[in-house]
Amino acid sequence: MKYELVAGFETHIELATKTKIFCSCTTAFGGAPNSHCCPVCIGLPGTLPKLNREVVNFGIKAGLATHGEIAEISKMDRKNYCYPDLSKAYQISQLYAPLSIGGYVELSNGRKIRLHHIHIEEDAGKLIHQHGDTYVDYNRGGVPLIEIVSEPDIRSIDEAKEYVEKLQQVMRYIGISDCRMQEGSMRCDVNISVRPEGSETLGTRTEIKNMNSITNIAKAMEYEYERQVDLIESGGKVVQETLRYDDATNTTSSMRSKEDAHDYRYFRDPDLVTINVPRDVVESLKAEMPELPSDKCKRYIEELEIPEKDAQLLTKYRKISEFFDKACEGVKSAKSVSNFIIGQIFRRTETEADKETFDVSITPEQLNELVKLIDSGKIRNNLAKATLEKMLDSGKGALDFISESDMAGLDENTVNELCKQAIENNPKAVDDYKNGKEKAIKALVGNVMKNSRGKADAAAVEQKLKDMIS
Incomplete structure (x- = not known):
């Protein structure tokens, strides 16, 4: 029975x-x-x-x-x-x-x-x-x-x-x-x-x-x-x-x-x-109540288009959700903010006790500033990731690490030259790509992004490299 x-x-x-x-x-x-x-x-x-x-x-x-x-x-x-x-x-x-x-x-x-x-x-x-x-x-x-x-x-x-x-x-x-x-x-x-x-x-x-x-x-x-x-x-x-x-x-x-x-x-x-x-x-007393986690999670999914699993992580602790809400103010994509928190910041708050207190070295306003630089097209995501690591190490804002030249972008001739250099310096990756190993192109893209200090557009670089190799 x-x-x-x-x-x-x-x-x-x-x-x-x-x-x-x-x-x-x-x-x-x-x-x-x-x-x-x-x-x-x-x-x-x-x-x-x-x-x-x-x-x-x-x-x-x-x-x-x-x-x-x-x-x-x-x-x-x-x-x-x-x-x-x-x-x-x-x-x-x-x-x-x-x-x-x-x-x-x-x-x-x-x-x-x-x-x-x-x-x-x-x-x-x-x-x-x-x-x-x-x-x-x-x-x-x-x-x-x-x-x-x-x-x-x-x-x-x-x-x-x-x-x-x-x-x-x-x-x-x-x-x-x-x-x-x-x-x-x-x-x-x-x-x-x-x-x-x-x-x-x-x-x-x-x-x-x-x-x-x-x-x-x-x-x-x-x-x-x-x-x-x-x-x-x-x-x-x-x-x-x-x-x-x-x-x-x-x-x-x-x-x-x-x-x-x-x-x-x-x-x-x-x-x-x-x-x-x-x-x-x-x-x-009802008017004093904060938004409850179930309601907040539903809002993140439906209004901010955050995946359900990510929304649950962001709403598990009140301090994390409050940090996220402030960091999202005025940004084009809340998903970018979510990715930075769940990816890089969570790696530094390993335990549940760390996440409960969420005592991180930067403010939500500083993260908001970094994401808005991506939104405006002034910096690429790779540079933003590297910058966030420096911000978390120091507690300083994004503009302490990003110069005017970093935000100026790259002209097409410079991108072409960097792509040519990547192809010339990485013959094995080129041969692997020609032999059907699609992932080999990523090594070449990484080389260009490194030499451009993250200023190049990764998607555009990948297409340009494929065209050149072909």
């Missing part, structure tokens, strides 16, 4: 506010243990929380970016459980009236992964296990989160990976989080079940907690899918439980039986007021 994977995600994203959700402590990553804490965020008796308005704004932006409906009335609840990383024995979260309802994330195959809701909440502290002892660091406690809860719409590991990547990309674009999974600012709980292919009935699910790597999410899902299938086919039953994933052994193991909402005894937090989000506030 064939089985179908069914998965849904609960994705926790730390918000890039300067202070915590209910107090003025910093949200900066790192720092000495328990140095970013105060009586409010560690829940000392007599303290009262005060909701950070920017947290609500960021949550609204997340909802808008994922096509959700922003609730006019939203409330905070207490989620009660006793664990060492939660000093007051409850987490302030949302259950009954979350900030954003519905929405979806669209995948490249056209499928829309529906969202149940997005809510805001506080993060817990962190347990550190060393040499048989356990320490608690409450620096992370009270850092604001959004939790994005999807419907069980994911049907493959590839879809799961793309879903997480899309969420990460969108949240970075709208500027509410850096979503650095290695630092814990984006973490996923994966709910997974299996069912016979063609069945509409959901199987018993397990939840793999606190996944902070897309690679490990894929490995854990593959292992858990196979485990559940083997269990069912051997006559056993899947038990609803919470699991941890061990990347060293590539296995999942039980943490505890899976809780339902009633196990947490949710009730309205009595210390926090109701959140009212008027429509004019929503519209104001």
Whole structure:
């Protein structure tokens, strides 16, 4: 029997506010243990929380970016459980009236992964296990989160990976989080079940907690899918439980039986007021939103005639797309700008972290100036490529390396003379071309372009060489 994977995600994203959700402590990553804490965020008796308005704004932006409906009335609840990383024995979260309802994330195959809701909440502290002892660091406690809860719409590991990547990309674009999974600012709980292919009935699910790597999410899902299938086919039953994933052994193991909402005894937090989000506030925040990556990618393809693969590379990170947009202003061909970025500049930004920051030595205005020199016919593409390398090495503009004589072009007599010299100095290439090796002409063209310092028209030179040899 064939089985179908069914998965849904609960994705926790730390918000890039300067202070915590209910107090003025910093949200900066790192720092000495328990140095970013105060009586409010560690829940000392007599303290009262005060909701950070920017947290609500960021949550609204997340909802808008994922096509959700922003609730006019939203409330905070207490989620009660006793664990060492939660000093007051409850987490302030949302259950009954979350900030954003519905929405979806669209995948490249056209499928829309529906969202149940997005809510805001506080993060817990962190347990550190060393040499048989356990320490608690409450620096992370009270850092604001959004939790994005999807419907069980994911049907493959590839879809799961793309879903997480899309969420990460969108949240970075709208500027509410850096979503650095290695630092814990984006973490996923994966709910997974299996069912016979063609069945509409959901199987018993397990939840793999606190996944902070897309690679490990894929490995854990593959292992858990196979485990559940083997269990069912051997006559056993899947038990609803919470699991941890061990990347060293590539296995999942039980943490505890899976809780339902009633196990947490949710009730309205009595210390926090109701959140009212008027429509004019929503519209104001919507006006601040940047163009989303999916819309930008579509525009590049349809309006700027950029190939789809290139458009996806240009829109993967917001800083790259912003650089590209500025460099394209007023140019004849956006494809020329794209080629320079994806070709030469990307070679100097090798890692994904480099591309995310995109801290290159030239400005988009400098690249724009170089491309406009090509557009005007003052320089050829080969000279532009060589010039760009010098610009990237130095941070200087194109005109620091291109002289008036470079932009003057070549008269026909000079081109003819250079072609004759190329033919005379490269007899083997000439013989190879005469014997049917079409690519041999490229060596002759390269010789002319080198001796003309890129000023000759490569296409015209190639035709002239063919005529001369014939």
